[in-house]
Amino acid sequence: MFKTAEHQSLRRHSKPITSSKHMRNYVLVMAVLVTLAVGFTVAVMSYNIPVACCDERWWLIAGMRRDSLLTIAVVALAHAVATVAFQTAVNNRILTPGIMGFGSLYTVIQTAAAYLFGVGGVVALVGVGPFLLQLLAMMVLATILYTWLLSGRFSNIHIMLLVGVVIGGVLGSLSNFMQRMLDPSTFDVLTARLFGNISNARAEYLPYAVPIVLLVTALLWWRANTLNVMALGKTAALNLGVSYKRELIIIMALVSVLVATATALVGPMMFLGFLSAILAYQFADTYSHRLLLPMAFLFGYTILAGSYFILRHVWDAGGAVTVIVELIGGLVFLIVLMRKGRL
Amino acid sequence: MSISLSEVQKDYSAGSRDSVQIGPVTTEIEAGGITALVGPNGAGKSTILTMIGRLLEIDHGQITVAGHDVVSTPSKAIAKILSVLRQENHFVTRLTVRQLVGFGRFPHSGGRLTLGDEKYISEAIDFLDLTDLENRYLDQLSGGQRQRAYVAMVLAQQTDYVLLDEPLNNLDMQHAVQMMQQLRRAADELGRTIVIVLHDINFAAHYSDRILAMKNGQVVKHGRPAEIMQDKVLSDIFNTEVQVIEGPNGPLAVYY
Numbered sequence: 001m002f003k004t005a006e007h008q009s010l011r012r013h014s015k016p017i018t019s020s021k022h023m024r025n026y027v028l029v030m031a032v033l034v035t036l037a038v039g040f041t042v043a044v045m046s047y048n049i050p051v052a053c054c055d056e057r058w059w060l061i062a063g064m065r066r067d068s069l070l071t072i073a074v075v076a077l078a079h080a081v082a083t084v085a086f087q088t089a090v091n092n093r094i095l096t097p098g099i100m101g102f103g104s105l106y107t108v109i110q111t112a113a114a115y116l117f118g119v120g121g122v123v124a125l126v127g128v129g130p131f132l133l134q135l136l137a138m139m140v141l142a143t144i145l146y147t148w149l150l151s152g153r154f155s156n157i158h159i160m161l162l163v164g165v166v167i168g169g170v171l172g173s174l175s176n177f178m179q180r181m182l183d184p185s186t187f188d189v190l191t192a193r194l195f196g197n198i199s200n201a202r203a204e205y206l207p208y209a210v211p212i213v214l215l216v217t218a219l220l221w222w223r224a225n226t227l228n229v230m231a232l233g234k235t236a237a238l239n240l241g242v243s244y245k246r247e248l249i250i251i252m253a254l255v256s257v258l259v260a261t262a263t264a265l266v267g268p269m270m271f272l273g274f275l276s277a278i279l280a281y282q283f284a285d286t287y288s289h290r291l292l293l294p295m296a297f298l299f300g301y302t303i304l305a306g307s308y309f310i311l312r313h314v315w316d317a318g319g320a321v322t323v324i325v326e327l328i329g330g331l332v333f334l335i336v337l338m339r340k341g342r343l
Numbered sequence: 344m345s346i347s348l349s350e351v352q353k354d355y356s357a358g359s360r361d362s363v364q365i366g367p368v369t370t371e372i373e374a375g376g377i378t379a380l381v382g383p384n385g386a387g388k389s390t391i392l393t394m395i396g397r398l399l400e401i402d403h404g405q406i407t408v409a410g411h412d413v414v415s416t417p418s419k420a421i422a423k424i425l426s427v428l429r430q431e432n433h434f435v436t437r438l439t440v441r442q443l444v445g446f447g448r449f450p451h452s453g454g455r456l457t458l459g460d461e462k463y464i465s466e467a468i469d470f471l472d473l474t475d476l477e478n479r480y481l482d483q484l485s486g487g488q489r490q491r492a493y494v495a496m497v498l499a500q501q502t503d504y505v506l507l508d509e510p511l512n513n514l515d516m517q518h519a520v521q522m523m524q525q526l527r528r529a530a531d532e533l534g535r536t537i538v539i540v541l542h543d544i545n546f547a548a549h550y551s552d553r554i555l556a557m558k559n560g561q562v563v564k565h566g567r568p569a570e571i572m573q574d575k576v577l578s579d580i581f582n583t584e585v586q587v588i589e590g591p592n593g594p595l596a597v598y599y
Binding site for chain 2: 014235243
């Protein structure tokens with residue numbers, strides 16, 4: 001019957017999942033990640049609430065924890081999606097958007113406020129207005145950088161990255177210089193702010209950050225097929241009819257919105273995006289961004305929510321979340337890399 | 344229907360003292376068969392090829408492929424009539440041969456592969472003898488096999504014009520000959536117009552229908568292999584004493 005022919009054509013396919021074994025692996029990893037993510041969410045929401053259920057105080061605490069989880073989800077989504085898209089666009093899996101100096105700009109804004117206005121300056125940078133201003137400053141920097149460097153006569157990713165690194169370095173030393181002249185108590189307040197910290201985020205930022213991140217993620221999701229092609233490199237993408245320069249600028253602009261939002265929300269996090277992306281590449285083992293992005297997000301969320309739960313609620317050391325993310329994350333990354341033997 | 348270049352020019356490091364200029368080149372590459380671009384290093388072969396393939400900006404002049412201006416026609420439309428492959432193709436994604444070839448359908452499918460696309464992909468893979476390797480990952484292949492996979496990708500693109508920049512680089516004798524035979528078949532059986540940059544004049548003479556010889560950014564000779572394969576012509580093009588002798592399968596250039 002026609003069944004054999006159909007079987008034949010089904011067997012020879014070019015889909016992003018190569019075999020049933022590959023499919024099984026992907027589904028399994030996703031299932032484990034979803035379980036972990038839900039588990040940590042429930043754990044954070046329910047662990048050790050000091051008051052009995054359902055009165056006013058309980059709702060207050062539950063609401064605060066919900067906001068923390070929402071912040072974690074937004075940050076994980078922004079970093080994971082931004083890093084995967086960035087690494088695809090620059091065709092390099094070692095660089096992260098952090099290399100473009102977002103963290104340094106955030107640091108310099110915070111430090112300048114502390115330097116010029118003392119502790120009051122740092123405190124004044126809290127609130128919706130300053131949040132949006134910082135967001136805007138970072139987006140403007142990135143957009144100028146990308147459009148200038150990618151559309152001008154340089155038109156070269158490596159020059160763009162180099163300029164990003166140099167700008168990051170300049171801003172870094174500027175912050176360093178100002179920090180040296182702070183008095184110890186101001187410096188202390190500032191330092192707390194400069195570590196990426198979930199508690200930096202205020203609930204009132206979320207109504208702005210959530211839609212921004214969701215919208216930009218949707219835009220990148222919509223471009224997933226173009227991203228797949230851009231991962232083949234510039235000439236292959238041009239050959240296949242992608243307007244490379246235009247797409248590159250669009251992707252870079254979207255990435256910078258994501259990273260700027262996450263940074264303005266909780267402060268710089270160097271490693272989270274890198275880790276989520278690299279783990280997603282390892283475990284999804286596919287080129288398709290529609291499969292990579294959800295997994296990268298789940299890795300990011302699981303790692304961040306997991307370390308937040310353990311540190312904040314079990315060990316009562318909420319400020320150290322990023323430190324642990326980098327420590328554990330780095331180890332996991334090395335182990336995975338050693339076992340697989342390739343990036 | 345042909346590729347036509349009029350007053351095409353590219354200036355490298357314009358303004359500086361040691362600026363290099365390719366062109367102006369005015370010529371016409373007929374449709375059908377294989378046209379080989381030959382010439383010494385720095386003659387502008389790859390420059391011309393990549394400008395036709397709209398990978399490199401044209402500083403002056405105009406290039407049309409089958410009547411379409413390569414600069415003003417949307418890239419997406421060009422991708423359906425012309426494909427171009429450069430020599431350096433390294434990327435970070437992990438792809439199987441078949442997935443790579445599948446990307447050749449992108450201009451037509453926009454990333455959503457239909458059964459018809461899969462048929463073209465299978466054909467391209469079979470055509471280049473990659474059937475047994477189609478589910479291998481690219482990093483598990485030898486250089487020659489990988490090169491064939493890239494060529495399969497541009498064949499799956501189903502374009503009338505195929506531009507290849509030194510596809511024989513890094514291939515040993517066996518694989519170089521195989522590659523040229525497969526390209527010959529693509530031209531003869533599939534009716535593709537193939538423009539190819541070659542370093543080995545003997546390969547060019549044996550497998551191509553026309554040879555376009557370049558030197559110092561100019562086209563110096565354009566004709567059938569028999570017109571090019573002459574002592575004086577080749578010696579002039581390559582700045583080397585070249586002697587053409589009659590080999591068992593046609594003329595051979597001897598230069599060492």
